[in-house]
Every structure is written in C-alpha cells, then in structure tokens.
Amino acid sequence: ETGVTQSPTHLIKTRGQQVTLRCSSQSGHNTVSWYQQALGQGPQFIFQYYREEENGRGNFPPRFSGLQFPNYSSELNVNALELDDSALYLCASSLVGGGPVKTQYFGPGTRLLVL
Amino acid sequence: GENVEQHPSTLSVQEGDSAVIKCTYSDSASNYFPWYKQELGKRPQLIIDIRSNVGEKKDQRIAVTLNKTAKHFSLHITETQPEDSAVYFCAASINQAGTALIFGKGTTLSVSS
Numbered sequence: 066e067t068g069v070t071q072s073p074t075h076l077i078k079t080r081g082q083q084v085t086l087r088c089s090s091q092s093g094h095n096t097v098s099w100y101q102q103a104l105g106q107g108p109q110f111i112f113q114y115y116r117e118e119e120n121g122r123g124n125f126p127p128r129f130s131g132l133q134f135p136n137y138s139s140e141l142n143v144n145a146l147e148l149d150d151s152a153l154y155l156c157a158s159s160l161v162g163g164g165p166v167k168t169q170y171f172g173p174g175t176r177l178l179v180l
Numbered sequence: 181g182e183n184v185e186q187h188p189s190t191l192s193v194q195e196g197d198s199a200v201i202k203c204t205y206s207d208s209a210s211n212y213f214p215w216y217k218q219e220l221g222k223r224p225q226l227i228i229d230i231r232s233n234v235g236e237k238k239d240q241r242i243a244v245t246l247n248k249t250a251k252h253f254s255l256h257i258t259e260t261q262p263e264d265s266a267v268y269f270c271a272a273s274i275n276q277a278g279t280a281l282i283f284g285k286g287t288t289l290s291v292s293s
Contacts, residue, residue, distance in 0.1 A: 098279050107186075107269050107283030108224065121280045124181070155223065159279050166212040166231055166278030171223045 068092055069158050069172035077178045078146050086141040086175045090158030096120075097139040098169060099131060102153040114139050115161060143177075151179045182207040182274050186284025193260050195293045201255045203270035203284050212278035213246060213253045216269045218286075224269060228255070260291045 068091035078084050090097050096115045100108035110123035114133035128144040137158070143150055153176050159169035183206045193199050205213075211232040216224035230237045230244045230253065237244050243256040253272075257264060267288050271281040 096277070096279050098281075100281075100283075105286075107271075107285050108281075110274070110280050110282065113275075113279055115277075115279075121275050123280070157279075159277075161277045161279060166273065166276075168214070168226060168229060169279055169281075170226065171216075173223045 069156065069170055071154075071156055071172040071175050073175060074173070075176045075178075077180065079180050080146055080148060082146050082179075083142065083144045084146060084177060086143075086154050086156075086177070088139045088141070088156035088158070088172055090137045090139070090156075091170055094158035094160045095137050096159045096161045096167075096169075097133060097137065098157045098159075099139070099141050100155045100157065101125075101150075102155055102174070104152070108155055111141070146179045148179050151177060153177075182210075182272070182282050184270060184272050184282045184284045186270050186287060188287060189285065190288045190290070192290045192292065195260060195262060195291055197260055197291075199255075199257045199260055199264070199289055199291075201268055201270065201287045201289075203253050203255075203272075205251050205253070205272040205282070207272065207274055207282075208251070210272040210274065211276070212273035213244070214271050214281070215244060215255050216271065216283075218267045218269065227268075257289075260289075262291050262293050265289055265291045 098113035112122040157169040214229035
C-alpha cells in the first residue's frame with residue numbers, strides 16, 4: 066500500500082450542497098493531483114497542486130476548487146453539487162523536482178454520492 | 181483535446197495464456213505512460229510505467245512497449261493467473277512532470293482457471 070491517505074471514505078450529500086475532501090500525501094512528496102472516477106470509467110484529471118498553488122487543470126468547472134497546505138496535504142472542494150458529481154474521488158501524490166518524470170501513487174479514494 | 185483510446189474493453193483468457201492491451205494517445209508531447217491495475221473497490225495500483233526515451237520495459241511477467249512515432253503503447257502479460265483478473269488502465273501524461281494523466285477507459289481482464 067502507498068502512504069497516501071484520504072478522508073472521508075464515503076460521503077452522502079444532496080444536490081446543491083458543498084463538500085470538502087481531504088488528502089494526505091506520501092511522506093516526502095510535494096505534489097498532489099486530484100481525479101474523478103465515475104463508475105465504469107477511467108479516472109479524469111481535475112487539477113494538481115504544487116508548492117501550494119494550482120499548477121494545471123483539467124476540463125472541470127470553477128465550482129471544483131482546491132488547496133494545498135505547507136505540509137503538502139490537500140483539499141478538494143466542490144460547490145453546488147450536482148447528481149453527476151457522484152463518483153470516486155482519488156488523489157495521487159508525487160515528488161516533483163529536477164530529474165525525470167516522477168511516479169505518482171494513488172490514495173484509496175473518497176466515494177461521493179449526491180442525491 | 182488530449183485523448184487516450186484503449187482496446188479491448190474486455191478480455192477473457194485461460195490461465196497460462198498471454199494477454200495484450202493496446203492504447204493510442206493523441207498528445208505528441210506526452211512523455212510518460214503508466215499502467216494501473218484496479219481491483220473492485222480499490223485504488224489504482226501502478227504495475228509498470230515507461231518513459232518516452234525507452235522503447236520497451238519488462239518486469240517479470242509484465243512488459244510494456246512504446247512506439248512514439250505511431251503514438252501506440254501496449255501492455256503484455258504472460259503466463260496469466262486468476263489473480264491477474266482486474267481492470268487495467270493505460271494513461272499518458274499531459275504535463276512535463278508526468279503528474280497530470282489522461283486515462284483510457286479501461287480493460288476488464290478475466291483469467292479463468
């Protein structure tokens with residue numbers, strides 16, 4: 066298992082509400098990427114955080130936002146929840162710096178159900 | 181936009197046979213190509229990856245090949261075992277660091293004994 070953890074494991078919300086998901090990166094890692102995985106699909110890149118700043122974003126609306134803290138942990142916030150936001154949310158951490166492309170490792174995910 | 185296509189969507193083999201999964205990518209700047217295995221209800225686990233300066237990489241029963249000119253990469257599993265049954269995803273990077281990935285839609289591999 067990787068050292069990447071996520072909380073909570075499961076969450077149920079209603080349409081229009083807001084949600085915050087949390088990710089603790091593997092020790093020594095400075096970059097966190099977030100993905101949304103709908104049932105039966107591959108993960109879709111939402112955005113990534115590097116040194117506390119958003120550093121790349123996929124095709125997701127602004128109601129998906131995030132934060133990265135000085136200890137490199139991260140939050141994903143989703144406002145005005147829609148039914149289609151129901152999915153498994155995965156974070157992945159890696160160490161980015163000088164050198165070759167770095168491997169990223171996934172956390173166990175948070176399963177969000179929007180009713 | 182960037183896209184990764186993965187085939188086949190399902191693959192059934194007998195134990196001991198080989199399995200091959202193929203992917204194509206659209207972004208010529210992609211430089212990192214990992215493969216993940218995901219069992220039901222679990223996180224994706226990296227099984228092998230290849231960088232754009234390498235054409236082939238092998239790790240025991242698993243191998244990956246990359247053809248940058250054709251924008252193709254493939255996963256080869258030899259001597260399949262029932263525990264290889266899972267969903268396999270290919271991915272291609274869309275940033276220099278390799279931390280933003282575009283995934284294929286997955287291949288469900290079933291290995292029967």
